Amino acid sequence: MRIDFAQLLLDVLERRASDLHITAGSHPKIRVRGRLTSLEDYPVLDPTDTREIVYGILSNDQRQRLETDWQLDFAYAIPGTARFRVNAYLQRSAMSAAFRLIPSVITKIDDLGLPPVVHDFCKKPRGLVLVTGPTGSGKSTSLAAMIDEINETREEHILTIEDPIEFLHSHKKCMVNQRELGSDATGFGAALKGALRQDPDVILVGEMRDLETISTALTAAETGHLVFATLHTQSAPQTIDRIIDVFPSHQQDQVRTQLSVALQGVMTQTLIPTADGSSRVVACEALVPTPAVRNLIREGKTHQILSAMQTGGQTGMQTLDMALASLVRAGRITQRAAEARSSTPEELKRLSGGIGGLGGGLQAA
Structure with a gap:
């Protein structure tokens, strides 16, 4: 995999983005204050990149469900740092995913x-x-x-x-x-x-x-x-x-x-x-x-x-x-x-x- 995915998620936090999108044929994109922005410091992803990113954070059971249903909702955590709600899905036979940042502190x-x-x-x-x-x-x-x-x-x-x-x-x-x-x-x-x-x-x-x-x-x-x-x-x-x-x-x-x-x-x-x-x-x-x-x-x-x-x-x-x-x-x-x-x-x-x-x-x- 050509990108450091852990660093990518940390960049999402640093830029105060609400969402991260990864899809083949595009730079990773983040949503900041409602608007999508490309992260051009990262390379354009190909189907192999997106598949490796998604499969790298799934358990065996989750992989099986993704392959059966062609989409999957799950949560992913960086211990002590952040949690994300994730939807992984297939589009044009390639893997894509949307990560929604879940704030670590519950606001009143x-x-x-x-x-x-x-x-x-x-x-x-x-x-x-x-x-x-x-x-x-x-x-x-x-x-x-x-x-x-x-x-x-x-x-x-x-x-x-x-x-x-x-x-x-x-x-x-x-x-x-x-x-x-x-x-x-x-x-x-x-x-x-x-x-x-x-x-x-x-x-x-x-x-x-x-x-x-x-x-x-x-x-x-x-x-x-x-x-x-x-x-x-x-x-x-x-x-x-x-x-x-x-x-x-x-x-x-x-x-x-x-x-x-x-x-x-x-x-x-x-x-x-x-x-x-x-x-x-x-x-x-x-x-x-x-x-x-x-x-x-x-x-x-x-x-x-x-x-x-x-x-x-x-x-x-x-x-x-x-x-x-x-x-x-x-x-x-x-x-x-x-x-x-x-x-x-x-x-x-x-x-x-x-x-x-x-x-x-x-x-x-």
């Missing part, structure tokens, strides 16, 4: 810039809390902060089911058990069913990917567990629709009723470059299921939830446009960056007064 909820209502989500005795957003929006970082707050404030059993394990949680006031798909469990659905017999108080499901997992998570939330999970949705109302639409049409009325009772909160987030370009800041939409919102879910009127959020500030709710406008007014992001993330730019202009933001920002992920 307030330091991330999450809405204050997130603290309330962590105090719920039972129910379903969803953290949603596009890939790379900091969902795992936010969930780790929420689990850490529970770990420091409650005396309970936390069980996580992840693919792969990202943030490592130590035992504080809580006992924390973390299960990884592939090495500790065969799949989210089976692991979640097993979790119900492992006496957990709090369950983290890395991703609700299918009907079985969503159905079991809803059941767990109804039967006295506090369940945290993620979805790749762009808004709180869309999250509600996504869950309901997974089920066959003849079950959807029942699921609406279940969800209207079990749901305790939805937070949808995105990361935006700060006005000075030095980092990224998080903008969050927050849905709190008030009696009115629960009724809208039960009656299938999710299109009216946005209006409830716009007028629900006293309960901690906010729309993405409200969060974006607040960041613009505070000078953390520019008006142009905010409008690029808004689905209703005219509403955003009204809320922000059309002010272009200047100045610094908060490091969110």
